[in-house]
Amino acid sequence: MPLMTDTAIRASFFDFTALADQPDDILAQARFIDDGVLLLRAGRVVGLHEWQNISEQLNGMDIVDLRGKLILPGFIDSHIHYPQTEMIGAFGEQLLEWLNQYTFPIEAQYHCPQHAAQMSAFFLRQLLANGTTSALVFGTVHPQSIEALFSAAEALNMRLIAGKVMMDRNAPDYLLETPEESYQQTRALIERWHQRGRLSYALTPRFAPTSSHALLEKVCQLRKEFPDTWVHTHLSESAQETAWVKELFPERDGYLDVYHYYQLTGRRSVFAHCIHLEDDEWQCLHDTDSSIAFCPTSNLFLGSGLFNIKRSWQQGVKVGIGTDVGAGTTFNLLQTLGEAYKVGQLQGYKLNAAEAFYHATLGGAHALDLDQVIGNFAAGKEADFVVIDPAASALQKLRIGNSKDIWEKLFVLMTLGDDRNIVQTWLHGRPAWQRDAGESTV
Known part of the structure; x- marks a missing residue:
């Protein structure tokens, strides 16, 4: 059966799959996929999968290849x-x-x-x-x-x-x-x-x-x-x-x-x-x-x-x-x-980095009563996300290179990161801004 998707993006992905009542709950809801593929259709998320689990079904399809980049909910x-x-x-x-x-x-x-x-x-x-x-x-x-x-x-x-x-x-x-x-x-x-x-x-x-x-x-x-x-x-x-x-x-x-x-x-x-x-x-x-x-x-x-x-x-x-x-x-x-x-x-x-990024994504969506439509990569959500280069400067490259896990990498990103790390920003399943263009592309 063909996949019901019009866009497939391959990269690393990070989000939170559910809301948290206490900070200790956030880690359990965190999801990191080092090599994943995000499927989109008509501006919404169809699904987020491990590449190895779905690659055969994508044969012949154009893939937006962003390997080496980290994609987070907007x-x-x-x-x-x-x-x-x-x-x-x-x-x-x-x-x-x-x-x-x-x-x-x-x-x-x-x-x-x-x-x-x-x-x-x-x-x-x-x-x-x-x-x-x-x-x-x-x-x-x-x-x-x-x-x-x-x-x-x-x-x-x-x-x-x-x-x-x-x-x-x-x-x-x-x-x-x-x-x-x-x-x-x-x-x-x-x-x-x-x-x-x-x-x-x-x-x-x-x-x-x-x-x-x-x-x-x-x-x-x-x-x-x-x-x-x-x-x-x-x-x-x-x-x-x-x-x-x-x-x-x-x-x-x-x-x-x-x-x-x-x-x-x-x-x-x-x-x-x-x-x-x-x-x-x-x-x-x-x-x-x-x-x-x-x-x-x-x-x-x-x-x-x-x-x-x-x-x-x-x-x-x-x-x-x-x-x-x-x-x-x-x-x-x-x-x-x-x-x-x-x-x-x-x-x-x-x-910690988990709580910080929770407040900036799914937790922020919840605070604005928008968590039913944005905030993570759950199927059916509006496809708003940001493509990040975690090593946009020489110092970041050094620190990311010696970071031992995703949590240390995210913490380095929030302490050393800035607008240089933003590669692309997507709105409703379409690229709206990219660094090399420097302007909205919509």
Whole structure:
């Protein structure tokens, strides 16, 4: 019987075959095939097999031969700001000062559709050049910022969740909107883009300090009207910010309770940072099945604090990895995982390669409630993946050469790796970026 496939790729493969409840479970779910073949059809995975077990059935078929390369499920960025691409690496401030000095002036430009379109294209190329195939993305307060981003992602057939910022106080006047304006513009974007192809919408109140009670009521109303949308916001990123929220919302029992009161916690609610959580907030995140985006690079860059990875497992709270560009200083999730390891080390927690790559692939998909469609090479999943050269530099070649097993190789990759390691990025069964071209190929 002929194989029902239109593409066969031969390489080494690594993924996780099932979700994990505890870090000790991750190793049991890891799958490494040194010489394997990935079968694709119509943009989806047909199967992943050992080459020796299926090679005879592939006689006469053209094989994409990538031997010597390692293929992983596409990386998933669970928190990133696309307009902040052009202010990455801004010097010298912590969160609130950084927003006022750098972020808000840059975001003002996105009222211009042409500028938004130009930066959307640049942003998506950066994701693909770093092996990221899915992301949860902040726009600006301007609806045209999201129109441009979704249009560009649709052209690539990329799985993306995004939303325009909702913000009506404690920011410059040129970025503020009324609650009713925010509601109407957001509703129109949802109706136009949500669940269109591989695109989804996230309700995006920037954070509690820029949200009035009236605005949060509108976000709550939209969540009730469109219950399958996501919620994407910030929570307890800095101590200064957390104290400010308590001043602004004295009637609420802490920062998370502001969101919880307006029914914005839940299965598709993703809270970035979560560094300064109280015990009851950890419990609320667990009870509501909410998720955390762990953003180590930006947390270190802004001096915000150290996320408690161990506590997230103890509390049973789902975690994805976010680059948080532009407070984060790289689009590259390999480098971001290296920073996550350092955050763990500073707290006596040893983040091994298995757990790190789990959070960047299947665990990240689970945090975004997308694990049913992406995150590993299970049959039927959408075929998004990254082709990696583990030895792209002389130093990497030396260390990979003396690494004793796949775990040491993966750890070297996440501590020494960067965008040079990304050879190709595939979206929905087609190559969308390759290093020698340097551009999208779709």
